[in-house]
Amino acid sequence: MKEKLNKILKLDRRYLFVLLTLSIVIPIIKPIGIPSKSISTSTKDTYNFIENLPEGSTIILSLDYDPSTAPELHPMAAAVLKHAFKKNIKVIILTFIAGSGGLIDELVRTIPPQYSKEYGKDYVVLPYMANPLAALTQMASDIHSFYDKDINNKPLKNYEMMKNIKNYKDVAGVIGITGTALLDYWVVYVGDKYGVPILGGVTAISQVGYGPYLQKKQLKGLIGGMKGAAEYENLISQPWKGTSGIDALNIAHILVIVFIIFSNIVLLILKFL
């Protein structure tokens, strides 16, 4: 008995890998469609912030993630962008992550046409900058002095929507969707210093760390992980990759929990044998 239990505990990890693969792949191929029963307050706050902005306002959407965290963050970015366009809010998209270029390109190729939005009139994309701190502080005095050209290398001042945008005073808020610490930078260097409302979208693993900012309202809202993305898609009634990805996440999470409990029960039995 003891030997058998020890053998179970030392199970070849490849069996675990196969189980995990199946638990992720099967729900992706054949979605179960388990609906989210509740919507977290911080996701709702983000939704309400955009929902309550007057038409024609401008927001900054800082998309600082690369393909490694894209499964969680890309659906959030898409949902926020769709919501903003739906409410006729103008969007300035920028990034401080070099690897995000292709993901941003995918968003601006696919989403604006769905809402008949025009580049330069309803949204602009700014080029990648290597130094976020310099950009964040500089944009407080004059966005155009730091970003004189857009991603297409054309003068930013020539675009209709940028003519009345000089600095943070002219934007209604910043939404930072990131897999890095850049959201902290937005809070500390822009939100706290210039009083700009800051909201965010982060991976589930880093969501817990933003508790202090949320509690003190330094962050007005936060979308956390794939569940947050699915919640936001649910709020705007546009299910996409967040909603479909949550099925795989459901099973994989349960699998991890079952493994921890099972191995500890085996360990407990071994202790008394």
Add this chain to the structure above:
Amino acid sequence: MNIIKKYIPLTIVFIFGIITLASYYVPHRASDEYLEWINKWENIVSAFALFLGMISLFYSHYKKIQRKVDGWGYSLFVYIGFFIIMGAAILSEGDISKEGKLTYLGWSFNNIYNPLSATMFSVLAFFIISTAYRSFKIKSFAAFLLFICGLILMIGNIPLGEIIWDKVFGWTKLTIGEIKDWIISVPSTAGRRGIMIGIAIGAAVTSLKIIFGIERGYMGKE
């Protein structure tokens, strides 16, 4: 030599450190202009830092190939990957797409960088599942607390967890979302705040040590 190698860098750091620190607290046009000027410099220096990083990366992999150390073949891929993407970027003039169509760079991003980067990150899930089964042993009260908090956060992060919780613990009238929010906003925030304050004090002290020339690690060996 001492003047060039020691006193001039120390003086530059002291002067710019003090002025930059002061400009944060002085709401005046001059400090805005100063920050604007220094930011441009910072951006230029960052670009050079990237360039230096690239040279250093190439050099270390070149050495690995030259010495034929274990796994030197992987180092070749640093060069292959770099030149493929750089070639694609030059051919595409830096654009990911043109008139709605993917360029060579866009294709490389979608079909090389994107899957490789996602795969590297996904490997983490396999390590987590292996660790969860083989190493997460609840042998103490602290480990038990960690397990309970982790369990609540994991269950609270998935719709299936909410359904299971409601079926099993629905009689408590507490939702898993409420408990998860409590953990995040009370014990976790308290701990996180302590860490943040510690880091902030540490950063402030280190910065002052650098400004006043006490900490000179950035200057390299004496």
